[in-house]
Amino acid sequence: MKYGYFPGCSLTSSAKEYDISLRKVIDKLGISFDEINDWSCCGATSAHVTNHKLSTALAMRNIMLAEQQGLDNIIAPCAACYNRLIISQNEIGKHTGIRKETEDLLSVKFKKDVKVFNILELFLKSGLNKIIENRKRELSELKAACYYGCLLVRPAAITKFDDAEEPESMEKIVEATGADTVDWNYKTECCGAAHSIARRDIVVDLSKKIIDDAITHGANVMVVACPMCHTNLDMRQRAMKRKYPDHKEFPVLYLTELIGLSLGMDEKELGIDLHYTNFKYADTLLNNSAKG
Amino acid sequence: MSRKADEIMAADTLKDAKKLQASFISTEPFQESSKEKEKEKDNNKLFHIHERNVSDEISERTFQDVSLCYQCGKCSAGCPVRYYMDIAPNKVVRFIQLGYYEEALKSETPWLCAGCLACSVRCPKEFDLAKFMDAVREIAIEKGVEIKQENILKFHKAFLDQIKNHGRSYEVGLVAEYKMKTLDLFQDVDSAPGMFLKGKLDLLPHNIKNRKEIKSIFKKTSGKK
Missing domain, CATH: 1.10.1060 (Fumarate Reductase Iron-sulfur Protein; Chain B, domain 2)
Incomplete structure (x- = not known):
């Protein structure tokens, strides 16, 4: 199946490595993408918290473009984009007033239902066996805390693919790479999201709690599937260190980077060197065997 | 209260x-x-x-x-x-x-x-x-109520301004506009240069082709309900 691709703004800038690793991985797994032509921002948090009409129109413009391009299934790797797209689709499906308002704004009539998938659904649907078949590197030294954040699994009535409180789909993918996963409490606890700039203090506190819980439960790496979560959990560790001097750097990987590692790609190729925290699989091996 | x-x-x-x-x-x-x-x-x-x-x-x-x-x-x-x-x-x-x-x-x-x-x-x-x-x-x-968490609102406005102008988020423009609005010039001085060095932030915005359409969406949705 050919997917439409909606990268979203973060994947062209602060989350470049997510885009780089995703493209490398799906290429290796034989999945193909068509990027949506001239896509625009989904409106993100800023639109829906200030202007509902605007947020629906910005999100639906991309669905309109996908439809015009003949793409029935699209992948939105950014959890926030995914959430805005499916919520907007759900609203125009349920409320004829919003549908008409949005169609008027975009001068379009929505004809079919373009299906939007998140990154977990992509690998669950068409990649799990392929990952296992193509594994080149042993990752069993990795104890991963799978962090879903908020927007992949909520609201469950609309996302309809995993449990909102106790999701397990990412664990299935991570285990397919050969890495181990840990049971922990903060899989779906909020990292502070869009407050990263205006209220960094909140983000630092919330993200610190998440990292600490992962460490307490024996994780040596965190795996995420959202650029905003990654920024807060990875880049904000410097601010964390200032506020909590005993904080120890903890590596945070995108799910696609972990898959790439298992497929035999190296850290640099996957863009892992673009992170703020250091991660070298060889180091993890050394540390673990030193402890053992 | x-x-x-x-x-x-x-x-x-x-x-x-x-x-x-x-x-x-x-x-x-x-x-x-x-x-x-x-x-x-x-x-x-x-x-x-x-x-x-x-x-x-x-x-x-x-x-x-x-x-x-x-x-x-x-x-x-x-x-x-x-x-x-x-x-x-x-x-x-x-x-x-x-x-x-x-x-x-x-x-x-x-x-x-x-x-x-x-x-x-x-x-x-x-x-x-x-x-x-x-x-x-x-x-x-x-209603024009005074927003006590004004920096949060300024952030959202600065973010949306980038979308209005370019069609996509433009982080350099966002941070510059936010800092101008809040005069909070020193926060993030430690992370922004790192992002440049790592090649994550582009100096120039990613402009989409149909910016006219985006501007029109903003214009038509800006009035009060």
Whole structure:
């Protein structure tokens, strides 16, 4: 199946490595993408918290473009984009007033239902066996805390693919790479999201709690599937260190980077060197065997 | 929050609360000042029916009745940012239910809500509180209420300005505009240069082709409802 691709703004800038690793991985797994032509921002948090009409129109413009391009299934790797797209689709499906308002704004009539998938659904649907078949590197030294954040699994009535409180789909993918996963409490606890700039203090506190819980439960790496979560959990560790001097750097990987590692790609190729925290699989091996 | 409002909030049932509210003669509805409206207010002490009320407005915009909420407080108990808020999220709903619109619209709580949706999926009445908060913020902006968490609003405006101009987010422009608006020049000085060095931030924006369409969407949605 050919997917439409909606990268979203973060994947062209602060989350470049997510885009780089995703493209490398799906290429290796034989999945193909068509990027949506001239896509625009989904409106993100800023639109829906200030202007509902605007947020629906910005999100639906991309669905309109996908439809015009003949793409029935699209992948939105950014959890926030995914959430805005499916919520907007759900609203125009349920409320004829919003549908008409949005169609008027975009001068379009929505004809079919373009299906939007998140990154977990992509690998669950068409990649799990392929990952296992193509594994080149042993990752069993990795104890991963799978962090879903908020927007992949909520609201469950609309996302309809995993449990909102106790999701397990990412664990299935991570285990397919050969890495181990840990049971922990903060899989779906909020990292502070869009407050990263205006209220960094909140983000630092919330993200610190998440990292600490992962460490307490024996994780040596965190795996995420959202650029905003990654920024807060990875880049904000410097601010964390200032506020909590005993904080120890903890590596945070995108799910696609972990898959790439298992497929035999190296850290640099996957863009892992673009992170703020250091991660070298060889180091993890050394540390673990030193402890053992 | 006033003592009277506190008493009303503590009432056991909605009926008791409304009785208490009626007994406080100085109850002031939101944004009502002229003499004519004062008169009208006397006739309608219990409900502020003299203008389209905020409660109905929110119910209509969110497609859910504000009175659905029976104040169990589960939302506030599990809210990750409750600690930073001035009043608990369920209390914002209570204020709206009781007609204390000003207390609700001036609260910092809706602005600090991170939109994580934990409350919305946990609510025993399936009341989508995150969506309710969206509507409260939207109405607060439309009514020109003073936003105490002004940096959060400035951030959202700066973010949307990038979309309006380029069609996509432009982080350098966003940070520059945010810093100009807030004069908070020193935050992030440690992370921004790193992002440049790593080649993550582009100096130039990614302009989409059909920026005209984006500008038109912004223009058509900018008016008050």
